[in-house]
Amino acid sequence: MHIKITNRILPLSIPVERRGTTSPIREKKISYAEDWRGHHWKSLIASYRNSPYFMYYEAELYELYQRKPVFLMDWLRACLEWSIKQLRLDLEVEETTSFKQVIEKDFRQTFDPGLKHLPESFEIRSYPQVFEGFTPGLSILDLLNNEGPQSTALLKASWTRI
Numbered sequence: 001m002h003i004k005i006t007n008r009i010l011p012l013s014i015p016v017e018r019r020g021t022t023s024p025i026r027e028k029k030i031s032y033a034e035d036w037r038g039h040h041w042k043s044l045i046a047s048y049r050n051s052p053y054f055m056y057y058e059a060e061l062y063e064l065y066q067r068k069p070v071f072l073m074d075w076l077r078a079c080l081e082w083s084i085k086q087l088r089l090d091l092e093v094e095e096t097t098s099f100k101q102v103i104e105k106d107f108r109q110t111f112d113p114g115l116k117h118l119p120e121s122f123e124i125r126s127y128p129q130v131f132e133g134f135t136p137g138l139s140i141l142d143l144l145n146n147e148g149p150q151s152t153a154l155l156k157a158s159w160t161r162i
Helices: 036-048 054-066 072-086 140-158
Strands: 002-005 008-011
Touching: 002 036, 002 140, 036 054, 036 140, 054 072, 054 140, 072 140
Parallel strands: none
Antiparallel strands: 002 008
């Protein structure tokens, strides 16, 4: 996840225990050897406390960051479900026990973190951000904290065709 602070992009990552680098993501355990939750939270406060909508999300985000899941997949799912709820999307998250080669509207390989390869039908739309200038490719938290209830409409408008 990337957020913008004063004059740079800050990556926020979650450390995992290093037991076999080829194990499936559902088996990756989160490492609590360092206080990554505290670091993330302080960074989110520094980045978004002056955004128009942070006060609406702060309590639930804080609660999310108080959780201490064992597995990375549990944290990622909680974050995904929280985001879906905030965007008021009618989506159901499904887990599979094996890789599905083809699924309807498969966006798994669509977006790369560097935004170098975007689908032709997706157009990045700018929106006001706390710090000067628009920076694309940040976390959904950036969009929510800056656009609030308009976030869903902006995302939908970004798709020229699906």
